[in-house]
Amino acid sequence: MLSKELTPRAIVDFLDQYVIGQEEAKRTLAVAVYAHYRKLSTLSQKAGAIAKSNVLLIGSSGTGKTLACETLSRLLGVPFVTADATSLAQTRFVSDEIEAILQRLVDKADGDVKEAGRGIVFIDEIDKLKTSNSESRATSGESVQHALLKIMEGTPVKLGTDRYIDTTNILFICGGAFVGLDKIMARTHSFGFISTAEGDDKNILDRLNDRVKPTDLFEFGLIPEFTGRLPVIVRFRDLTREMLVRIMSVPKNAIYHQFREVFHAEGVELVVGPLVFEQIAEIAIEYKTGGRSLRGIFEELMTPILYVVPDHPQICRVEVKSLFEAPRYFRDQGSGIRDQESTPKPA
Ligand SMILES: Nc1ncnc2c1ncn2[C@@H]1O[C@H](COP(=O)(O)OP(=O)(O)OP(=O)(O)O)[C@@H](O)[C@H]1O
Ligand SMILES: [Mg+2]
Numbered sequence: 001m002l003s004k005e006l007t008p009r010a011i012v013d014f015l016d017q018y019v020i021g022q023e024e025a026k027r028t029l030a031v032a033v034y035a036h037y038r039k040l041s042t043l044s045q046k047a048g049a050i051a052k053s054n055v056l057l058i059g060s061s062g063t064g065k066t067l068a069c070e071t072l073s074r075l076l077g078v079p080f081v082t083a084d085a086t087s088l089a090q091t092r093f094v095s096d097e098i099e100a101i102l103q104r105l106v107d108k109a110d111g112d113v114k115e116a117g118r119g120i121v122f123i124d125e126i127d128k129l130k131t132s133n134s135e136s137r138a139t140s141g142e143s144v145q146h147a148l149l150k151i152m153e154g155t156p157v158k159l160g161t162d163r164y165i166d167t168t169n170i171l172f173i174c175g176g177a178f179v180g181l182d183k184i185m186a187r188t189h190s191f192g193f194i195s196t197a198e199g200d201d202k203n204i205l206d207r208l209n210d211r212v213k214p215t216d217l218f219e220f221g222l223i224p225e226f227t228g229r230l231p232v233i234v235r236f237r238d239l240t241r242e243m244l245v246r247i248m249s250v251p252k253n254a255i256y257h258q259f260r261e262v263f264h265a266e267g268v269e270l271v272v273g274p275l276v277f278e279q280i281a282e283i284a285i286e287y288k289t290g291g292r293s294l295r296g297i298f299e300e301l302m303t304p305i306l307y308v309v310p311d312h313p314q315i316c317r318v319e320v321k322s323l324f325e326a327p328r329y330f331r332d333q334g335s336g337i338r339d340q341e342s343t344p345k346p347a
Contacts (some may be wrong), residue, residue, distance in 0.1 A: 006075075006076075007034065008027065008031045011033065011034060015029075015068060015071055015072065015075075017252050018253065019071060020239075020246045020250060020251065021240075021243045022064055025057070025064075025068065028232065028234045029057075029072065032053050032232045033055075033171065035053060036171050037076070037118075052153075052172075053231050053232050054152055054171065054173065054174070054229055055173045055174070055230065056126070056174050056176075056227075056230040057176075057235075058178050059235060059236025059237065060177050060290055062289045062292035062293070063238060063239055063290045063291070064236055064291065065124070065175040065236055066122065069082070069120070072120070078115075078118055079109040079116050079119035080105075081101060081120075081122070083123050085123050085126045085174075088144045089141050094147045099158070099159060102121075102151075102167070103159050103160070105165075106163075113164070113165050117168070117170060118169050119171075122174075122175065123148070123172065123173070123174045124175045127221075128141065129142070129144050129145050130220060131221045131223065141221070142223060145223050145225075145226040148226070151167045151170075153229060154167050154168030154169070174230060180220065181212065185212065188213070239290050239291055241278065241285060244284050244291060248277050248298060249277060255294065255295055259298070267313070268315055268318055270317075270318050271319045272319075273319070273320060275321060276320050276322060279322065280297050280298060281294075301320065305320075312331075314332060315330065315331055315332075316331060316332040317330040318330070
């Protein structure tokens, strides 16, 4: 399973290649996952239940929650599935839906139920399960929370006709944006009044004030038993402009690298200037979908260029300097001297 070399530090190093920023979140997640799989490998022979440390990820949309989990599962090489709590809340057959999620986990493990029993289940939009008085009991978020409680705790779940999967050792990671939680925290956290000291004390106070307490989650609308099963809470920060710029150009699979590859295959060098990335980041901030809108905006910028390039084999380089300027096309003149060509007009 998890090799000894895969320390929390090594896990964070791997995450760093794909997930920009979110340092604290990456560290907490790495330790939680490490501890979970360590417990499994050292205690698997011993009798008795292993106390599980399921994880709750809190952060605005598009800040890297799903990305971090998916990256993690690639590294760990364990079966990993994501599910959406809203679809659980919409169905009247919650247990069927839960069974389907676990069935997908087994499929990911090529039908090996035991292997699936050590996988990771990521349940997104968990905040949509908050209790509310207006809904009927059958479809309320609260009843879904109760249904999830059992499998998070660990229970045999029947799959299809005669197979069972034991969820005891499955790591559950829940995620959600928890819009409005900050307001609750601002009201309930009052550590700031304790001290007037500067420096270290201030940092400790900031961290205390920053911690999401189970009581905040109750107030938000998660039932106490449910939050009790999510002892590790990780916060994802809103992405800054700098982080958005880095997301487009730094990770191994960054969109800029991907498009440079596409153009390279056409024999063309693509150069996008720093101002363009900043302008795209600016738009993405307006869209309020975190890093999610970056790809769309970037692709929109590339589409007219990709439309022109394949019909003009003499183009060897394209420069984009600002979102509001036409891209500049350069052609190879054979002598190695590159000259700007008038922008080819698509017919
Ligand atoms: N910290 C980050 N580092 C690198 N890329 C990021 C980061 N945050 C977001 N992205 C980009 O935005 C996309 C969406 O992020 P992700 O799916 O992880 O959001 P999320 O936090 O799960 O949001 P939601 O709550 O809406 O599910 C990712 O596929 C990635 O391209
Ligand atoms: Mg997500």
